Amino acid sequence: xxxxxxxxxxxxxxxxxxxxxxxxxxxxxxxxxxxxxxxxxxxxxxxxxxxxxxxxxxxxxxxxxxxxxxxxxxxxxxxxxxxxxxxxxxxxxxxxxxxxxxxxxxxxxxxxxxxxxxxxxxxxxxxxxxxxxxxxxxxxxxxxxxxxxxxxxxxxxxxxxxxxxxxxxxxxxxxxxxxxxxxxxxxxxxxxxxxxxxxxxxxxxxxxxxxxxxxxxxxxxxxxxxxxxxxxxxxxxxxxxxxxxxxxxxxxxxxxxxxxxxxxxxxxxxxxxxxxxxxxxxxxxxxxxxxxxxxxxxxxxxxxxxxxxxxxxxxxxxxxxxxxxxxxxxxxxxxxxxxxxxxxxxxxxxxxxxxxxxxxxxxxxxxxxxxxxxxxxxxxxxxxxxxx
Amino acid sequence: xxxxxxxxxxxxxxxxxxxxxxxxxxxxxxxxxxxxxxxxxxxxxxxxxxxxxxxxxxxxxxxxxxxxxxxxxxxxxxxxxxxxxxxxxxxxxxxxxxxxxxxxxxxxxxxxxxxxxxxxxxxxxxxxxxxxxxxxxxxxxxxxxxxxxxxxxxxxxxxxxxxxxxxxxxxxxxxxxxxxxxxxxxxxxxxxxxxxxxxxxxxxxxxxxxxxxxxxxxxxxxxxxxxxxxxxxxxxxxxxxxxxxxxxxxxxxxxxxxxxxxxxxxxxxxxxxxxxxxxxxxxxxxxxxxxxxxxxxxxxxxxxxxxxxxxxxxxxxxxxxxxxxxxxxxxxxxxxxxxxxxxxxxxxxxxxxxxxxxxxxxxxxxxxxxxxxxxxxxxxxxxxxxxx
Numbered sequence: 001x002x003x004x005x006x007x008x009x010x011x012x013x014x015x016x017x018x019x020x021x022x023x024x025x026x027x028x029x030x031x032x033x034x035x036x037x038x039x040x041x042x043x044x045x046x047x048x049x050x051x052x053x054x055x056x057x058x059x060x061x062x063x064x065x066x067x068x069x070x071x072x073x074x075x076x077x078x079x080x081x082x083x084x085x086x087x088x089x090x091x092x093x094x095x096x097x098x099x100x101x102x103x104x105x106x107x108x109x110x111x112x113x114x115x116x117x118x119x120x121x122x123x124x125x126x127x128x129x130x131x132x133x134x135x136x137x138x139x140x141x142x143x144x145x146x147x148x149x150x151x152x153x154x155x156x157x158x159x160x161x162x163x164x165x166x167x168x169x170x171x172x173x174x175x176x177x178x179x180x181x182x183x184x185x186x187x188x189x190x191x192x193x194x195x196x197x198x199x200x201x202x203x204x205x206x207x208x209x210x211x212x213x214x215x216x217x218x219x220x221x222x223x224x225x226x227x228x229x230x231x232x233x234x235x236x237x238x239x240x241x242x243x244x245x246x247x248x249x250x251x252x253x254x255x256x257x258x259x260x261x262x263x264x265x266x267x268x269x270x271x272x273x274x275x276x277x278x279x280x281x282x283x284x285x286x287x288x289x290x291x292x293x294x295x296x297x298x299x300x301x302x303x304x305x306x307x308x309x310x311x312x313x314x315x316x317x318x319x320x321x322x323x324x325x326x327x328x329x330x331x332x333x334x335x336x337x338x339x340x341x342x343x344x345x346x347x348x349x350x351x352x353x354x355x356x357x358x359x360x361x362x363x364x365x366x367x368x369x370x371x372x373x374x375x376x377x378x379x380x381x382x383x384x385x386x387x388x
Numbered sequence: 389x390x391x392x393x394x395x396x397x398x399x400x401x402x403x404x405x406x407x408x409x410x411x412x413x414x415x416x417x418x419x420x421x422x423x424x425x426x427x428x429x430x431x432x433x434x435x436x437x438x439x440x441x442x443x444x445x446x447x448x449x450x451x452x453x454x455x456x457x458x459x460x461x462x463x464x465x466x467x468x469x470x471x472x473x474x475x476x477x478x479x480x481x482x483x484x485x486x487x488x489x490x491x492x493x494x495x496x497x498x499x500x501x502x503x504x505x506x507x508x509x510x511x512x513x514x515x516x517x518x519x520x521x522x523x524x525x526x527x528x529x530x531x532x533x534x535x536x537x538x539x540x541x542x543x544x545x546x547x548x549x550x551x552x553x554x555x556x557x558x559x560x561x562x563x564x565x566x567x568x569x570x571x572x573x574x575x576x577x578x579x580x581x582x583x584x585x586x587x588x589x590x591x592x593x594x595x596x597x598x599x600x601x602x603x604x605x606x607x608x609x610x611x612x613x614x615x616x617x618x619x620x621x622x623x624x625x626x627x628x629x630x631x632x633x634x635x636x637x638x639x640x641x642x643x644x645x646x647x648x649x650x651x652x653x654x655x656x657x658x659x660x661x662x663x664x665x666x667x668x669x670x671x672x673x674x675x676x677x678x679x680x681x682x683x684x685x686x687x688x689x690x691x692x693x694x695x696x697x698x699x700x701x702x703x704x705x706x707x708x709x710x711x712x713x714x715x716x717x718x719x720x721x722x723x724x725x726x727x728x729x730x731x732x733x734x735x736x737x738x739x740x741x742x743x744x745x746x747x748x749x750x751x752x753x754x755x756x757x758x759x760x761x762x763x764x765x766x767x768x769x770x771x772x773x774x775x776x
Contacts, residue, residue: 109414
């Protein structure tokens, strides 16, 4: 795999294998299109924020699933990468030698695949149960491979993670006495923080109280966490207020989306990925149908609220995709002054970009409405990477 | 491409390239798993129904996107196949020489790709606008290729299709005088019929009234439709009550899903596709977390209703995936007597199976909990088919 050349700043580099430029208007739709300047700005902004506050940046690749972008994140200072799936790990092992699986690896199929990652790759896994630790340790022993372990804390999302300091201590001790596992620290995902950025103060205070209690309990047992890892894109810009935090793992920030803009963690102009779609029918008065439906946009709500549509037009954010079939998206025109014609191309900012990337095999990188490069979403899917 | 051997009935055939059997329990999760006996039963049931009522069966491939299953549909008597995307057309051209694009082909990229299908493939396109007819005719003229055209009617779904008999006559006339287009008939999608099968009578009556008006108007103008094409899986079993109908296009029936069972268009035991998932966390009391989230199950509602979850356990349908992240599904246990342990495998019947198939690259065909064969979801995605 070729990595993009480094050196330029604040502009996503051109790739040597770039095809001759093509206009966005010539693409077959639906197509996933990324504004390269916005992408470069987003990558730069998070790298700068993390560096400024002395936080290690370990971006989550689930959003882009693309080694090219991961390589750019590393070039801009990321200490390593965060993954959710075994395929993401396999693909990203070509880019970074320091990978975190922010997901419990359960079951022999997944564990075996984890152990076949290149030996020179340093692997850490976030776990929240004795079972996960025991499975990981026994598999690691078979291949005699050191695996780092973060103890996953639940700080309010009620998804995974232990809820009390006592449980965290207990699991950390278990890791400590389970070689070849290495106790690497603690991790949390503040996915419950979905307020607007300016209103996140109380949630951060609560997080500091809970996290502080766990850190102190670990310290008292001689289990001071080497790394305290947390963070998401919605809460990314206030992570420097979290006491003891050493590492952040935002993912969505590379592309951003309608939810992120609504939270105020990016501006509308920072939304780098859009789904290009074509108006295919105007038969029903008061609406248009575009060729991007649930198989292109996903069916993700706005911050838990139904009825706000599944994406909005980039240049007319008041117009939303309000109904969908698999391959149809319906935009109700209301009192808009837009006079759509069949064949018109629109650009839809999706609600949740990570879901959209998982629906496309390739991404078109554009600048000034010209397609400058196209890259595969190499870590999409589940199977082993196909080597030709 | 190899097609499955024919000859056996009521049992999906074994494939010559089948790998050595593997237990479902050994699969890395999440995985899409199809019960081969249920699949065979579903294929057989629809073929029998259509034959019994003298309806031509042109199944929609969007549900399975797999040439193997399409070939089985053809073997069981399908007159051709229905597609929604250009990639589906390209893949299915290897299986059938009679393909319907039940989708307006708009824009030069899509039209050009349509025209590069093998010359021996008979192509029909369903359209609902003069613009679509003009674009299709002018492209077909360039390559001197006959293309069949269905005029798409809106019979109540308010998505695509013309609403009045007059508009249908007008578009049929336009096709008639736009060689090399061939006026092939009319088409509709009764996607608004989502009542339980036993309660669909009034909707069918309304459909007969509307459809009859359009057919008579066309007849009066000497534009008798050679084909009247309609149908969906929810309304599939009452399509023989639609007067004048000659062709049906169900898709979902091959696998079925939770919505189809709720409508009564299949039984729970006809749900052939499940997502195999593993319990990865039990940290939060009263719930378990499985490794199938929105990137494996989609976020499709039950018949428009929110709050009923995104899928249900095959052997405990009262337990549903009530919340999801990208890679996490949360099942609330309520007063269930299930005592889940980390590592337990569950099988989730998704709400909407067509969305799930689009999320996986391969499907495992199982019988008696053994993986008998694995096939690629070859028409998933958008790009051209990769020929090795």
